[in-house]
Amino acid sequence: MTAPIPRLEIRNITRVFDGRRVVDDVSLKVMPGQVTCLLGPSGCGKSTTLRIIAGVDMQDAGEIYIDGKLICDTVFRIPPERRSIGLMFQDFALFPHLSVGQNVAFGLSGSKAEKRARVEDLLDRVNLRRFIDDYPHQLSGGEQQRVALARALAPRPRIMLMDEPFSGLDNRLRDEIRDQTLGVLKDEGTAVLLVTHEPDEAMRMADEIALMRGGQIVQRGAPYNIYNAPVDRAAAAFFSDINVIRGKVRNLLTETPFGQFLTPAMPDGAEVDIIIRPQHVKIDFDRNGRGPGPTPEDGVPARAFVQRARFMGSESLVEFRMDYDDSILKATVPAVFLPKPGTPMWLMIRRDRCFVFPTDGSGRAA
Numbered sequence: 001m002t003a004p005i006p007r008l009e010i011r012n013i014t015r016v017f018d019g020r021r022v023v024d025d026v027s028l029k030v031m032p033g034q035v036t037c038l039l040g041p042s043g044c045g046k047s048t049t050l051r052i053i054a055g056v057d058m059q060d061a062g063e064i065y066i067d068g069k070l071i072c073d074t075v076f077r078i079p080p081e082r083r084s085i086g087l088m089f090q091d092f093a094l095f096p097h098l099s100v101g102q103n104v105a106f107g108l109s110g111s112k113a114e115k116r117a118r119v120e121d122l123l124d125r126v127n128l129r130r131f132i133d134d135y136p137h138q139l140s141g142g143e144q145q146r147v148a149l150a151r152a153l154a155p156r157p158r159i160m161l162m163d164e165p166f167s168g169l170d171n172r173l174r175d176e177i178r179d180q181t182l183g184v185l186k187d188e189g190t191a192v193l194l195v196t197h198e199p200d201e202a203m204r205m206a207d208e209i210a211l212m213r214g215g216q217i218v219q220r221g222a223p224y225n226i227y228n229a230p231v232d233r234a235a236a237a238f239f240s241d242i243n244v245i246r247g248k249v250r251n252l253l254t255e256t257p258f259g260q261f262l263t264p265a266m267p268d269g270a271e272v273d274i275i276i277r278p279q280h281v282k283i284d285f286d287r288n289g290r291g292p293g294p295t296p297e298d299g300v301p302a303r304a305f306v307q308r309a310r311f312m313g314s315e316s317l318v319e320f321r322m323d324y325d326d327s328i329l330k331a332t333v334p335a336v337f338l339p340k341p342g343t344p345m346w347l348m349i350r351r352d353r354c355f356v357f358p359t360d361g362s363g364r365a366a
């Protein structure tokens, strides 16, 4: 069986600005109908990568393929308008002097009837058919954004490149428009590469996340895997608050106030960070100075005192001062849980939910 051909593939793309490798040997594939999110902090090279694929910037090394055909290397280059790529950016600009229908029809070829049918179909799918003869200034920001999506999709691009397309919208509208956009993109079978610095957006939209840092892709995978098996401490911290418990390896085990952790891949004497997200810290009540018994799953409980508790809407965030060294650990609890400051409690660390990394932050989970 032959491997399916990616709709978009970039190989070893590098871009140097002022002697700095802003994009450093980046390779990735996007399959038809798949949404890949390029996720990373500001300045990590996401937009530059997208601009190179769009053809508005040139790489210093590497190749771009669409449906297995080379479209650009450092010598050969198909111009942007012949790449069958749709673009959608935060500061999308609709043509103010054209109606909504004319905006969507702008890049279309074919008979008048064909164009009209395509425009009506797309506007139907973004629930804006009734605005077909209105002008952009008569629409809200979210509606304009959906027109921009319809316009970008009208010529049936094989690939859609989106750079923070939802960041100009307020929160509630954003969720709704993201979901609708995703639905339309999936229906069209377009391959999507979406750039974002927001983990939530990537988790919500992506089939695959490529996590980028310092010009490189440091990890890629399905949202579930990236979240639950981060490649290093920074990758874990990018998605949520984290708690760090430090320990030292002896005989393949790390001793901590929460009991022993298996650290088979670490040499004796190595310093390790045991990392746990706040929602995976287990909390139990104090019973006259005693906590629950140890278990293989959760290890040994450690005593703590509530420092403060805040209600966050769907969950409560409780900060604890640990009895063993006065450090602060955070735990989130569904719904309302607001114990008084000073209340003694016991915390446990779920062994199947923690990540272990060498303290310098490099390397992989044990």
Ligand SMILES: Nc1ncnc2c1ncn2[C@@H]1O[C@H](COP(=O)(O)OP(=O)(O)OP(=O)(O)O)[C@@H](O)[C@H]1O
Pocket (backbone or CB within 6 Å): 017, 018, 022, 040, 041, 042, 043, 044, 045, 046, 047, 048, 049, 197
């Ligand atoms: N034309 C340019 N000349 C010089 N430096 C540039 C140029 N374009 C981008 N850079 C630099 O390259 C780095 C990566 O920029 P890029 O816009 O790709 O990052 P990003 O991850 O998309 O960040 P953001 O989310 O803030 O847009 C930045 O440090 C930026 O200043």
